[in-house]
Amino acid sequence: MTDLPLWAALPASMxxxxxxxxxxxxxxxxxxxxxxxxxxxxxxMGTTLGTGCVLIASMLVSSALEGRPIVHELxxxxxxxxxxxxxAMLLMRAAVYRGGIRL
Amino acid sequence: MNAIFxxxxxxxxxxxxxxxxLALVRLFRGPAAQDRVLALDxxxxxxxxxxxxxxxxSSSTMYFDMALLIALFGFASTIALAKFLLRGEVIEP
Numbered sequence: 331m332t333d334l335p336l337w338a339a340l341p342a343s344m345x346x347x348x349x350x351x352x353x354x355x356x357x358x359x360x361x362x363x364x365x366x367x368x369x370x371x372x373x374x375m376g377t378t379l380g381t382g383c384v385l386i387a388s389m390l391v392s393s394a395l396e397g398r399p400i401v402h403e404l405x406x407x408x409x410x411x412x413x414x415x416x417x418a419m420l421l422m423r424a425a426v427y428r429g430g431i432r433l
Numbered sequence: 434m435n436a437i438f439x440x441x442x443x444x445x446x447x448x449x450x451x452x453x454x455l456a457l458v459r460l461f462r463g464p465a466a467q468d469r470v471l472a473l474d475x476x477x478x479x480x481x482x483x484x485x486x487x488x489x490x491s492s493s494t495m496y497f498d499m500a501l502l503i504a505l506f507g508f509a510s511t512i513a514l515a516k517f518l519l520r521g522e523v524i525e526p
Contacts, residue, residue, distance in 0.1 A: 358455060361458055373456075405501065417511050424518035
């Protein structure tokens, strides 16, 4: 972490701050919203976008430090992007089956 | 320039740990079981992000494998819990 160049440090910092703010927004929405169906979507949005931002920043930093492109963080991004809608859909079906829809 | 990056990394770590604490609040306070499962899902993803931040700040590749394992097992556990809430058993004959 001693010789991180400027073209990598600035976008990585912006992506890290953006990912932190998005994830914190999702967690605050998880605590503050009144209904389960409203509580469903802020953590999904926050974690998907936050994970994407943090992993792009990690790719930038490790590529800039090694001097060659390192893309094996794309594996986690792909996995999270594929599995977040499956989790949301199954939890929503479980909620509808258990409690009925009270809107 | 590295001071800005260090500040951003510390800020992101603080945000992820705060998000973990808020998910823990929902995990203990949630009125129904599906609220607790959703809070657990948010909790493990934020823990994985905290581990990735540790990996970025110490520039080590060992944290990446742990983050991938946490993502895999967390997805399997959330799917198993949601299936149990939906059907009453996880693996049906």
